[in-house]
Amino acid sequence: MQLFRILTPLVASALLAMAAPLVQAQNSKGDDTLLEMQQAFRKGDRKRLEQLLPSARGHALEPWAAYWELRVRLAEAQPAEIQSFMQRYAGSYQEDRMRNDWLLLLGQRRNWAQFAEQHPAYRMSDDREVRCYALLIDTLKGSAPATVADDVRSNWYAIRDADDGCTHAASELYSYKKLSALDIWRKARLGVEANRPRVVRNAVEIVSPDALPQLKEVLDAPTKFLLSRATARGNARQELVLLALIKLAGSDPDGAAQQLDNKWGVHLSAEERNWAWGVIGKAAAQKLSSNAAGYFANVTKDTDLNDDLLGWKVRAALRAGQWKAVGKAVDAMGPDARQDSTWVYWKARALLSGRVTDAERAEARQLLEGIASTRGFYEMLAMEELGQRITTPPAPAPLTAEEKAGARANPGLNRALYAILLGLRSEGVREWNYTTNLHQSGGMGDRELLAAADFACQREVWDRCINTSERTKSVVDATQRFPTPFRSAVVERANGIGLDPAYVYGLIRQESRFIMDARSHVGASGLMQVMPATARWTAKKIGLNNFTADQINDRDTNITIGTAYLKLALDDFAGSMPMAAAAYNAGPGRPRSWRNGPVLDAAIWAENVPFAETRDYVKKVLANTTNYAAMLTGQPQSLKGRLGTIGPRDASAPEVNKDLP
Numbered sequence: 001m002q003l004f005r006i007l008t009p010l011v012a013s014a015l016l017a018m019a020a021p022l023v024q025a026q027n028s029k030g031d032d033t034l035l036e037m038q039q040a041f042r043k044g045d046r047k048r049l050e051q052l053l054p055s056a057r058g059h060a061l062e063p064w065a066a067y068w069e070l071r072v073r074l075a076e077a078q079p080a081e082i083q084s085f086m087q088r089y090a091g092s093y094q095e096d097r098m099r100n101d102w103l104l105l106l107g108q109r110r111n112w113a114q115f116a117e118q119h120p121a122y123r124m125s126d127d128r129e130v131r132c133y134a135l136l137i138d139t140l141k142g143s144a145p146a147t148v149a150d151d152v153r154s155n156w157y158a159i160r161d162a163d164d165g166c167t168h169a170a171s172e173l174y175s176y177k178k179l180s181a182l183d184i185w186r187k188a189r190l191g192v193e194a195n196r197p198r199v200v201r202n203a204v205e206i207v208s209p210d211a212l213p214q215l216k217e218v219l220d221a222p223t224k225f226l227l228s229r230a231t232a233r234g235n236a237r238q239e240l241v242l243l244a245l246i247k248l249a250g251s252d253p254d255g256a257a258q259q260l261d262n263k264w265g266v267h268l269s270a271e272e273r274n275w276a277w278g279v280i281g282k283a284a285a286q287k288l289s290s291n292a293a294g295y296f297a298n299v300t301k302d303t304d305l306n307d308d309l310l311g312w313k314v315r316a317a318l319r320a321g322q323w324k325a326v327g328k329a330v331d332a333m334g335p336d337a338r339q340d341s342t343w344v345y346w347k348a349r350a351l352l353s354g355r356v357t358d359a360e361r362a363e364a365r366q367l368l369e370g371i372a373s374t375r376g377f378y379e380m381l382a383m384e385e386l387g388q389r390i391t392t393p394p395a396p397a398p399l400t401a402e403e404k405a406g407a408r409a410n411p412g413l414n415r416a417l418y419a420i421l422l423g424l425r426s427e428g429v430r431e432w433n434y435t436t437n438l439h440q441s442g443g444m445g446d447r448e449l450l451a452a453a454d455f456a457c458q459r460e461v462w463d464r465c466i467n468t469s470e471r472t473k474s475v476v477d478a479t480q481r482f483p484t485p486f487r488s489a490v491v492e493r494a495n496g497i498g499l500d501p502a503y504v505y506g507l508i509r510q511e512s513r514f515i516m517d518a519r520s521h522v523g524a525s526g527l528m529q530v531m532p533a534t535a536r537w538t539a540k541k542i543g544l545n546n547f548t549a550d551q552i553n554d555r556d557t558n559i560t561i562g563t564a565y566l567k568l569a570l571d572d573f574a575g576s577m578p579m580a581a582a583a584y585n586a587g588p589g590r591p592r593s594w595r596n597g598p599v600l601d602a603a604i605w606a607e608n609v610p611f612a613e614t615r616d617y618v619k620k621v622l623a624n625t626t627n628y629a630a631m632l633t634g635q636p637q638s639l640k641g642r643l644g645t646i647g648p649r650d651a652s653a654p655e656v657n658k659d660l661p
Contacts, residue, residue: 029055030055030056030058030059031059031422033052033055033056033059033065034056034059034061034064034065034422034424035422035423035424036048036052037049037052037053037056037064037065037068037069038064038068038424038427040052040068041068041071041072044072045072046069046072046073049068049069049072050069052065053065053066053069060414060415060418061415061418061419061422061424063089063092063093063094063095063415064094064415064419064424064427066085066088066089066094067085067089067094067097067098070082070085070098071098071101074098074101074102074105075105079114082098082102085098086098086099091411092411092412092415093412093415093430093431093434093435093439094431096122096123096124096434096438096439097124097430097434099118099121099122100122100124100127100130102118103115103118103119103122103127103130103133104127104129104130104133104165106118106133107129107130107133107164107165107168108164112137112140115133115134115137116137119134119137123438123439123440124434124438125438126438128155128156128158128159128163128165128166129159129163129164129165129166130165131151131155131165132152132155132156132165132166132168132169132170133165133168133169135148135151135152135169136152136168136169136172136173139169139172139173139176139178140172148173148178149173149178149179149183152166152169152170152173152179153170153179153183156169156170156187157186157187157190157306160194160196160199161196161198161199162196162198162199162202167202167203167206170183170184170187170203170206171206174206174207181207181235182271184203184206184207185203185207185239185242186306187199187203188200188203188204188207188239188243189242189243189246189275189279191203192219192243192246192247193246193250193279195250197219200215200219200243201215207236208235208236208239210236211236211239211240214240215240215243218240218243218244218247219243219247222243222244222245222247222248223248223255225240225241225244226241226244226245226248226259226263226264238267238268238269238272239272241264241267241268242268242272242275242276245259245260245264245276245279245280246276246279249276249279249280249282249283250283253280253281253283253284253287253289253291253295254284254289254291256276256279256280256283257277257280257284257291257295260273260276260277260280264276270300270301270304271301271304273298273300274299274300274301274304274305275304275305275309277295277296277298277299278296278299278304278305278309278310278312278313279309280295281293281295281296281299281309281312281313281316282308282309282312282313284316285312285313285315285316285319285608286312286610287610288319288593288594288596288597288608288610290320290597292312292316292319292320293316293317293319293320293322293325296312296313296316296317296325297325299313302328302329302331302332303332305332307333307334307336307337310329310330310332310333310337311329311333311337311342311343313325313329314326314329314330314343314346315607315608317329318346318604318607318608319597319598319600319604319608321598323349323350323353323354324350326346326347326349326350327347327350327351330343330346330347330350331347341371341376341378341379341382342378342607344367344368344370344371344378344382345367345368345371345378345381345382345385346607347367348363348364348365348367348368348382348385349364349385351363351364351367352364352385365386368382368385368386369382369386372386372388373476374390374391374392374393374476374478374627374630375476376619376620376623377603377619377620377622377623377639378619380623380626380639381603381639381640384638384639384640389636389637389638390626390627390629390630390636390637390638390639391630391636391637392478392627392630392631392634393476393478395477395478395479396446396450396475396476396477399447399450399451399454403447403448403450403451404451404454404455406448406451407448407451407452407454407455408455410435410452412431412432412434412435412439413432413435413436413452413455415428415431416428416429416431416432416435416464417432417455417456417459417461417464419431420432420461420464421459421461429463429464432456432464432468433467435452436448436449436452436468436471437471443471444471446472446473446474446475449468449469449471449472450469450472450475450477450480452464452468453465453466453468453469453477453480454480456468457480457483460485462483462485462513462514462515463513463514463515465480465483466480466481466482466483466509466513467513468480469481478627478631479631481627482505482509482624482627482628482631483514484505484628484631484632485514486514486527486555486559489555489556489559490504490505490508490559491632493559493560493563494563497563497564497567498567499563499566499567499570500625500629501628501632502625502626502628502629502631502632502633503566503577503621503625504559504562504563504566505624505625505628505632506621506622506623506624506625506626506627506628507528507562507566507581507584507621507624507625508527508528508562509624509628510617510620510621510624511524511527511528511529512526512527512528512529514527515527516553516555517553525552525553525558526552526553526554526555526558526562527555527558527559527562528558528559528561528562528563528566529562530552530558530561530562530565531661532549532552533661534561534565534661535547535549535552535561536549537659537661538561538564538565538568539561541564541568542560542561542564544557544560544561565584566580566584568657568660569583569584569588569660571657572588572656572657572660573591574649574650574653576602576644576646577621577622577625577642577643578602578605578606578618578622578643578644578646579591579595579646581617581618581621581622582594582609582614582617582618583660585613585614585617585618586611586614587661588656588657588660588661590611590614592649592656594608594609594610595646595647595648595649596648597647597648598647599645599646599647599648600645600646600647601643601645602643602644602645602646603640603643605645605646606618606619606622606643607619622639622642622643623639625642626638626639626642
């Protein structure tokens with residue numbers, strides 16, 4: 001690993017000097033300066049940044065050095081200095097990033113005049129707080145769009161943590177009677193469910209500041225609050241009861257249901273009761289409780305629930321085999337959610353359940369045809385519902401020399417690759433994504449994206465290769481989306497232990513995007529993201545003598561240990577690819593528990609995985625696997641064939657490997 005750190009700056013300089021007009025070879029001292037400045041920025045060391053900045057002048061990544069130095073003292077900087085920075089680096093990611101930071105600061109200071117002056121030049125336009133400030137200014141000027149309340153509300157609800165921009169805009173719109181009390185209370189409900197007490201307090205302070213003392217008891221001791229109140233009077237009191245029920249449901253959905261059913265239901269409005277039952281149903285569904293569908297059945301009006309609660313109502317109904325409830329819940333979702341391939345697919349399946357009319361069959365076919373493709377899990381399942389198998393899409397027309405040259409000459413792409421290869425991965429990824437997605441309105445076109453992806457592929461920066469190619473809309477380049485680095489090592493090792501190489505590739509693509517030195521926030525390392533303890537256990541299990549923790553970063557060792565563990569997990573779950581993938585991501589104990597209950601189509605089982613990360617992971621690994629199988633074999637493939645069904649372990653089957661970490 002130390003050798004990699006030493007070589008990285010030299011490799012970055014050499015590779016990009018050969019390929020990119022913008023980037024000239026830098027001396028290692030200049031590269032070291034950038035790396036040191038990144039660390040100083042992370043520590044907020046203003047003095048060190050100021051000392052190092054002169055040494056970074058003229059470096060290919062000078063815009064980053066200048067950004068870091070100014071950003072740490074932005075609150076004290078003069079407008080003229082900020083303007084000078086943005087003029088010097090005009091057109092760059094760093095210019096727009098600084099403008100984003102400055103707009104947030106201006107909004108916090110309520111400097112609306114300067115905000116209005118700067119906002120039109122803001123290209124990214126992807127910051128929800130900035131958007132809320134801009135909408136508020138339009139409201140103050142009397143030029144707000146008719147959708148201003150909807151826009152502020154949707155941006156505010158989408159922000160998980162406490163913020164100033166959308167909270168302030170919501171407060172002002174509430175005072176202008178453009179947002180209702182219910183709009184504000186719903187934000188408080190979302191805050192309780194997400195366990196964000198500051199979000200809850202900020203919302204309640206807008207709509208009912210005198211309720212703040214009681215709110216503390218609601219959040220700290222919901223059961224005590226519910227038991228100590230004999231009746232509920234007034235909207236604020238009702239909403240506090242609802243917040244207490246939501247808080248209680250997070251840890252004890254059955255207890256919350258008992259409180260609602262036996263005491264509080266009659267004191268709440270119909271909308272409040274429906275929301276409470278929705279939250280209780282979701283909490284029960286996340287525990288895979290058989291009570292979940294029953295709790296959701298108490299909801300008398302599905303449109304009283306938001307899309308998240310409706311999604312969990314669909315999951316609970318799928319698990320219970322209640323196809324009519326599936327269709328009704330999807331129908332109640334908002335327009336965007338109804339177009340999501342997940343809910344399109346399950347709506348189609350609901351239409352095809354039971355006694356199907358010709359009209360229902362025609363509607364289901366139309367829905368399936370609208371999403372059928374090789375782009376994802378449900379898109380591929382839709383293809384199979386239509387009687388098609390998964391094949392590799394035809395390759396797009398080859399990139400021209402001019403298209404390739406355009407990507408190689410792009411300043412933002414060059415800086416991004418240089419930063420990534422130097423070791424500034426976070427900065428490089430952000431600049432790359434800005435250049436491909438946000439620098440111009442609507443992002444790059446398909447041919448530009450293919451050329452940018454090709455640029456990354458040629459430099460073996462596989463995550464940018466894959467992610468950029470995935471953005472194309474009208475064409476699919478499977479070789480970019482599903483590359484096969486280290487092919488001989490992966491295929492030989494997989495075949496040697498009886499694993500499908502496509503499954504291994506599907507998992508690596510999801511785990512690390514083929515980044516050799518990838519490291520997760522929990523300490524997993526390398527291509528197959530193996531945890532140190534798991535690596536030691538597996539090494540011992542397969543007889544890999546003298547194994548040490550640092551070896552996990554070696555490519556072949558990582559593949560050897562990762563594939564061995566995957567094979568052990570697959571054997572432990574009787575060859576079930578979805579369950580083994582879940583075990584690889586969340587540990588084997590959880591899927592052993594999640595399999596208990598009814599025997600389910602594995603697609604239904606996967607959709608009901610309680611953890612969002614693991615749910616997404618399982619679906620993507622299986623979709624990746626099917627696409628890789630089509631590429632590696634050249635033969636049509638079935639995703640359904642890899643899913644099967646999942647239910648409780650057969651008591652006659654061999655005992656599970658309880659030591660499997």
